[in-house]
Amino acid sequence: MTSSQIEVLLQTLISGLLLGGLYALIGIGMTLIMGVMKIINLAHGELMMVGMYVAFVLFSSFHVDPYLSVFVAVPVLFILGVLLQKFLINPVLKVEAIIPENQVILTVGIGMVLANVATIIFTSDYKSTPVEYATKAWYLSDIWKETPIELSLSMPWSVSFLLAIIITVLLWFFLTKTDMGKSIRATAQDKDAALLMGVNVERLRVFTFGLGSALVGAAGCLLLPIYYLYPDLGGQFTLIAFVITILGGLGSTVGAIIGGIILGIFESLTSTYVGMGWAPVGRFVIFVAALIFFPGGIVAILKRKRFGK
Amino acid sequence: MKRILPPVILVLLALLPLLGLSSYWMHIFILVIMWAVIGMAWNLLGGYCGQVSFGHAAFFGVGAYTAGILYNKAGLSGWWGLPLSIVAVTASALVIGFICLRLRGPFFALGTLAMGVILRVTTENLRSLTEGDLGIMIRERTWTEKTWYFYIILSIAASTYFVVRKVIESKLGYYFVAIREDQDAAESLGINTTFYKNIALCLSAVITGIAGAFYTNYMGYIDPKVVFALHDISIVTIMVVMVGGVATFWGPAVGAVIMVLLAELIRSIPKLGAAHHTLFGILLIVIIIFLPNGIVGDLPKLRKIFRLGRTS
Numbered sequence: 126m127t128s129s130q131i132e133v134l135l136q137t138l139i140s141g142l143l144l145g146g147l148y149a150l151i152g153i154g155m156t157l158i159m160g161v162m163k164i165i166n167l168a169h170g171e172l173m174m175v176g177m178y179v180a181f182v183l184f185s186s187f188h189v190d191p192y193l194s195v196f197v198a199v200p201v202l203f204i205l206g207v208l209l210q211k212f213l214i215n216p217v218l219k220v221e222a223i224i225p226e227n228q229v230i231l232t233v234g235i236g237m238v239l240a241n242v243a244t245i246i247f248t249s250d251y252k253s254t255p256v257e258y259a260t261k262a263w264y265l266s267d268i269w270k271e272t273p274i275e276l277s278l279s280m281p282w283s284v285s286f287l288l289a290i291i292i293t294v295l296l297w298f299f300l301t302k303t304d305m306g307k308s309i310r311a312t313a314q315d316k317d318a319a320l321l322m323g324v325n326v327e328r329l330r331v332f333t334f335g336l337g338s339a340l341v342g343a344a345g346c347l348l349l350p351i352y353y354l355y356p357d358l359g360g361q362f363t364l365i366a367f368v369i370t371i372l373g374g375l376g377s378t379v380g381a382i383i384g385g386i387i388l389g390i391f392e393s394l395t396s397t398y399v400g401m402g403w404a405p406v407g408r409f410v411i412f413v414a415a416l417i418f419f420p421g422g423i424v425a426i427l428k429r430k431r432f433g434k
Numbered sequence: 435m436k437r438i439l440p441p442v443i444l445v446l447l448a449l450l451p452l453l454g455l456s457s458y459w460m461h462i463f464i465l466v467i468m469w470a471v472i473g474m475a476w477n478l479l480g481g482y483c484g485q486v487s488f489g490h491a492a493f494f495g496v497g498a499y500t501a502g503i504l505y506n507k508a509g510l511s512g513w514w515g516l517p518l519s520i521v522a523v524t525a526s527a528l529v530i531g532f533i534c535l536r537l538r539g540p541f542f543a544l545g546t547l548a549m550g551v552i553l554r555v556t557t558e559n560l561r562s563l564t565e566g567d568l569g570i571m572i573r574e575r576t577w578t579e580k581t582w583y584f585y586i587i588l589s590i591a592a593s594t595y596f597v598v599r600k601v602i603e604s605k606l607g608y609y610f611v612a613i614r615e616d617q618d619a620a621e622s623l624g625i626n627t628t629f630y631k632n633i634a635l636c637l638s639a640v641i642t643g644i645a646g647a648f649y650t651n652y653m654g655y656i657d658p659k660v661v662f663a664l665h666d667i668s669i670v671t672i673m674v675v676m677v678g679g680v681a682t683f684w685g686p687a688v689g690a691v692i693m694v695l696l697a698e699l700i701r702s703i704p705k706l707g708a709a710h711h712t713l714f715g716i717l718l719i720v721i722i723i724f725l726p727n728g729i730v731g732d733l734p735k736l737r738k739i740f741r742l743g744r745t746s
Binding site: 164165167213216217220221222223224226227229230231233234235236237238240241242244245360364367368371400402403405406409412413416417420 | 547
């Protein structure tokens with residue numbers, strides 16, 4: 126390999142890693158909801174879209190930096206998630222029907238409404254937030270003068286990545302150190318046992334849906350400075366989140382993080398070496414491969430290692 | 435009464451073009467019947483066998499593109515797509531089934547959804563074969579009148595109804611319902627669940643594919659965003675069945691009438707047109723919460739509500 130080829134490869138891997146960090150944050154929200162409630166939220170990407178529009182409105186009318194609007198988008202999305210769970214999803218979980226997948230179809234309906242309402246309010250034009258640091262980057266040659274290869278690190282990408290890591294770490298503390306977090310993990314492991322131990326499962330479900338929505342809303346704010354925004358962008362991210370959960374192992378937070386990073390790197394590789402248009406196909410090749418070769422996801426592989434099987 | 439109803443409806447529909455309806459209304463009838471066909475196909479897999487597919491656009495699109503590519507590349511009439519799509523769709527259904535049928539419940543739903551998207555993106559990118567985003571245009575229409583299209587889709591619908599009815603009333607149908615109710619129990623009774631799920635998937639896919647091939651010939655233009663559409667094909671298919679009635683013979687037909695008329699009605703009101711997904715979404719939510727088994731399935735419930743309204 127010549128040095129320029131190495132340069133392209135390393136650059137691709139770096140951007141894949143940065144993308145993967147954001148994907149992981151999107152995936153964690155979905156995997157939490159899936160783990161605790163055993164329901165699939167197909168409105169996940171649309172909720173992220175709502176978060177992005179919250180940040181966009183704050184930016185365009187009050188010039189609030191998209192990163193700061195995390196503090197607004199998170200509570201807004203939390204409340205939205207709580208309301209959706211309380212008034213739409215919970216009633217459906219109680220209804221007897223021939224098809225058990227009713228709640229999945231319900232979340233599709235919710236997603237359709239959210240995307241369409243966004244189209245009506247904001248039109249289907251592509252929007253972006255022109256922040257002044259959007260094109261700034263750090264270069265390897267700035268630190269190391271006689272570097273043989275030149276690498277760059279886009280500033281908004283790396284800031285978003287760092288913030289995604291911070292949010293993930295905070296979530297980890299919440300899930301492992303607080304009572305609420307412990308009850309969430311207990312419910313995910315065994316709902317009935319958790320109920321017997323005095324966990325208010327009903328309230329916890331509502332809270333978890335809110336938390337999952339808040340996380341994906343935060344991911345939306347982090348994505349806004351580096352991506353463009355249009356009302357139908359949700360569907361594609363719902364699928365990404367789903368691929369990550371399958372890849373990582375259902376309901377596993379660690380799996381979602383690793384899955385997100387693998388997906389990000391793989392997607393970045395496909396778009397560099399196969400072609401931009403094929404990146405979504407690469408995503409699903411991973412998905413299909415995960416289903417066929419390691420159905421339990423990454424978590425199952427990790428567990429097998431740990432138990433020495 | 436119940437026994438003579440299907441032939442009576444068929445005869446009535448067959449006489450319809452004689453009324454001299456405007457070509458707009460013929461178009462609406464053709465769409466309704468096409469959606470009824472797709473709905474019946476989905477119902478076979480989703481309603482009876484319990485495998486909820488979110489990716490029927492995949493089969494619809496493969497059928498449509500079989501006809502389109504035959505016309506565009508092989509220079510054959512697009513109508514050859516109807517018989518030949520059976521081969522193409524069966525092949526794709528077997529591959530999709532191999533990957534997705536190992537998943538259960540909601541995960542199957544999402545697996546098929548992903549398959550629909552994979553096929554759309556592949557079609558968009560395989561420019562040499564499919565013309566990519568440009569789509570395929572059938573330049574010479576077979577008929578300018580809609581009457582023959584109507585009879586063709588009507589005969590497809592009649593045969594679909596017949597096939598679905600025969601399958602569901604045979605042993606196969608009972609296997610399907612057994613798999614839907616409890617897959618493990620069905621397996622323990624010696625039903626080869628994978629095999630029968632594959633049969634249900636293939637049957638359902640083939641019928642959907644034929645509808646897709648018909649669509650190419652009827653509309654004269656296809657592109658990946660239209661025939662592999664997630665919302666406008668896959669989700670509308672589910673809605674047709676959910677609104678009409680899951681696991682009922684007439685549900686998809688009722689659902690198709692309601693959905694197509696509703697879509698046209700919404701589109702004709704200028705301000706409301708932009709919001710048609712919102713209204714569809716709200717309809718879906720309302721149906722799932724209040725009539726989870728659809729209009730036909732929850733008919734007794736509906737009757738009760740209306741009777742209560744009258745007495746009070």
